[in-house]
Amino acid sequence: MLKRLFSISASRKKTPDFTAIKTDMHSHLIPGIDDGARTMEDSLNLVRKMHALGFTKLITTPHIQSEFFKNTPEIILSGLENLREALAAENIPVQMEAAAEYLLDDGFEEKMNAGNLLSFSDKHILIELSYYNPHPNLKSFIFNLQCEGYKVILAHPERYTYWFKDFSKFEDLKERGVFFQLNTVSLAGFYPDTVKKFAEKFIEKGMIDFIGSDMHNTNYMAALERSLKEKPLARLIASGKLRNGEL
Ligand SMILES: [Fe+2]
Numbered sequence: 396m397l398k399r400l401f402s403i404s405a406s407r408k409k410t411p412d413f414t415a416i417k418t419d420m421h422s423h424l425i426p427g428i429d430d431g432a433r434t435m436e437d438s439l440n441l442v443r444k445m446h447a448l449g450f451t452k453l454i455t456t457p458h459i460q461s462e463f464f465k466n467t468p469e470i471i472l473s474g475l476e477n478l479r480e481a482l483a484a485e486n487i488p489v490q491m492e493a494a495a496e497y498l499l500d501d502g503f504e505e506k507m508n509a510g511n512l513l514s515f516s517d518k519h520i521l522i523e524l525s526y527y528n529p530h531p532n533l534k535s536f537i538f539n540l541q542c543e544g545y546k547v548i549l550a551h552p553e554r555y556t557y558w559f560k561d562f563s564k565f566e567d568l569k570e571r572g573v574f575f576q577l578n579t580v581s582l583a584g585f586y587p588d589t590v591k592k593f594a595e596k597f598i599e600k601g602m603i604d605f606i607g608s609d610m611h612n613t614n615y616m617a618a619l620e621r622s623l624k625e626k627p628l629a630r631l632i633a634s635g636k637l638r639n640g641e642l
Pocket residue numbers: 421422423496550609
């Protein structure tokens with residue numbers, strides 16, 4: 396009896412992890428091609444740790460931008476092959492896939508017209524906006540992507556501070572069928588306080604569809620672990636609204 400009680404209380408005290416989420420869909424784990432992992436050793440250490448936190452599938456999303464990170468599908472997919480080989484050699488049992496995090500900038504239209512955008516799962520595509528101001532063609536970019544059958548996911552809405560005074564800008568995107576992906580680390584105070592507040596507000600309003608680690612390095616990893624102690628994250632996971640499991 397005592398033994399049984401002990402085992403029940405021990406299981407209740409289990410450290411929270413991401414087992415229920417299964418799939419992370421935002422990270423920078425292909426070494427040396429953006430501001431994420433620098434070496435293969437960095438990548439392997441980060442992947443190992445994410446697996447230990449409960450993730451079994453990682454869809455990594457290197458930056459594709461016109462100015463700073465001029466990655467192409469070819470660069471990303473050959474990086475994916477190398478990473479997969481290294482994971483197999485190290486016996487790290489994680490399903491690794493790759494797409495991209497597209498910045499909606501002046502060069503995006505050309506990439507869209509070329510017709511070889513990297514997406515994942517069921518034509519899901521991850522986009523981000525500039526942190527200074529949204530692109531003037533934002534709505535038409537989104538409309539055109541949706542017309543091509545893409546399911547558009549906006550990365551970390553809680554980081555676009557220029558819209559904090561006009562929440563209707565976010566509501567408008569939701570009404571246009573854009574999915575929102577919260578950076579889990581935002582809840583752990585990884586960015587300024589206002590970002591954390593907006594992260595919590597999006598959760599309260601039921602506007603978050605996916606969570607992502609946005610994993611770049613060990614600082615993100617520490618924040619990801621801290622986020623597991625945040626009540627809003629526990630509420631979000633328990634809500635059953637997250638769609639990571641569909642990917
Ligand atoms: Fe990212």
